[in-house]
Amino acid sequence: MSSIYEKYNLKQVINASGRMTILGVSTPRPEVVEAMVTGVNHYFEMKDLVNKTGEYIAGLLGTEGAVVVACASAGIAQSVAAVLVKDSDWLLENLHVTPVENNEIVLPKGHNVNFGAPVGTMVALGGGKLVEAGYANECSAEQLAAAITPRTAAILYIKSHHCVQKSMLNVAQAAAVAQQHNLPLIVDAAAEEDLQRYYHDGADLVIYSGAKAIEGPTSGLVVGKKQYVEWVKRQSGGIGRAMKVGKEGILGLTTAIEYYLSATKESGAQMVEKMTPFIEALNGLPGVSARVVWDSAGRDIARTEIKFDEARTGVPTGTLVEQLKQGEYAIYFRGYKANEGIIEADVRSVTADQLAIISRRIGECLQENQA
Ligand SMILES: *Cc1c(COP(=O)(O)O)cnc(C)c1O
Numbered sequence: 520m521s522s523i524y525e526k527y528n529l530k531q532v533i534n535a536s537g538r539m540t541i542l543g544v545s546t547p548r549p550e551v552v553e554a555m556v557t558g559v560n561h562y563f564e565m566k567d568l569v570n571k572t573g574e575y576i577a578g579l580l581g582t583e584g585a586v587v588v589a590c591a592s593a594g595i596a597q598s599v600a601a602v603l604v605k606d607s608d609w610l611l612e613n614l615h616v617t618p619v620e621n622n623e624i625v626l627p628k629g630h631n632v633n634f635g636a637p638v639g640t641m642v643a644l645g646g647g648k649l650v651e652a653g654y655a656n657e658c659s660a661e662q663l664a665a666a667i668t669p670r671t672a673a674i675l676y677i678k679s680h681h682c683v684q685k686s687m688l689n690v691a692q693a694a695a696v697a698q699q700h701n702l703p704l705i706v707d708a709a710a711e712e713d714l715q716r717y718y719h720d721g722a723d724l725v726i727y728s729g730a731k732a733i734e735g736p737t738s739g740l741v742v743g744k745k746q747y748v749e750w751v752k753r754q755s756g757g758i759g760r761a762m763k764v765g766k767e768g769i770l771g772l773t774t775a776i777e778y779y780l781s782a783t784k785e786s787g788a789q790m791v792e793k794m795t796p797f798i799e800a801l802n803g804l805p806g807v808s809a810r811v812v813w814d815s816a817g818r819d820i821a822r823t824e825i826k827f828d829e830a831r832t833g834v835p836t837g838t839l840v841e842q843l844k845q846g847e848y849a850i851y852f853r854g855y856k857a858n859e860g861i862i863e864a865d866v867r868s869v870t871a872d873q874l875a876i877i878s879r880r881i882g883e884c885l886q887e888n889q890a
């Protein structure tokens with residue numbers, strides 16, 4: 520494996536930042552990789568593969584329909600295209616030639632985020648026109664409803680830590696507004712862990728990223744009401760072709776979902792056990808204090824908080840974070856509090872050996888800065 524890094528002169532990464540798209544998100548378990556290998560090595564009637572794996576996933580999740588797509592972004596674009604094109608053969612092949620007249624996609628203003636690419640770009644790819652409801656800091660059910668016009672095609676709701684959280688209506692409230700206006704509700708829940716909740720809250724289509732919480736291959740999942748999922752599938756003859764998912768992605772994600780639902784996850788207590796020697800090593804370094812902190816969203820995730828006394832380390836923590844990316848290993852942390860002298864290590868994707876490398880590197884960097 521190290522030969523790939525040598526062949527292309529790539530830097531080896533230690534990922535203590537969690538599920539980050541810029542680092543390749545996650546590494547699937549061996550059973551998932553095996554399903555992907557089976558996928559690439561065989562032929563299938565692709566329509567059959569899409570339909571049968573979709574039915575299987577829908578059965579696992581208790582939804583009317585499901586389909587594997589290339590990624591969550593592709594899921595958003597194809598969901599928008601699906602609600603505009605529906606059964607029309609003409610629009611399927613002419614979506615961007617003859618723009619659909621009633622193509623407005625209403626979403627709360629605080630949901631118009633950049634998750635690495637803008638939500639609005641995906642909506643535009645699907646032929647939609649974004650219309651913001653409410654304000655940067657609030658959107659009620661009434662404010663969402665007020666943005667609906669005869670040109671509205673759907674409501675879009677982004678369930679994400681990227682979004683404004685305060686004074687926001689929830690998915691069930693958005694679903695009620697959609698039902699009152701006889702419109703579909705599309706929910707982007709790309710990084711969320713619950714694969715059933717938003718469907719049960721009344722969404723017509725719910726979109727997930729395959730490699731984030733599910734830890735599958737690069738792929739996406741769209742679940743929802745039967746008719747809407749069928750319309751998403753039709754897009755393989757339209758914009759979906761430019762974002763085609765392979766047979767290995769379809770089989771890999773299906774297997775990953777199966778394990779995701781049944782496997783017991785690494786518990787917070789196990790994470791604490793793993794990080795204890797690491798914390799002890801860090802606390803032995805001058806100007807460094809480390810401790811266990813728990814996930815602020817209440818999930819059973821423990822992380823290591825590393826606090827630098829900059830008066831003693833003599834280096835801005837932001838600079839140190841950059842230095843740690845530059846060594847033999849590129850070491851990535853959760854660095855959003857670096858301006859306060861605090862970084863966090865998410866140990867879920869880090870081995871005990873790598874934790875030892877991290878504490879050693881921090882010690883070396885601090886020493887270099889002292890010199
Ligand atoms: C990650 C993310 C996406 C994009 O997921 P991909 O599978 O990488 O396309 C979309 N929306 C939100 C809220 C995300 O967090």
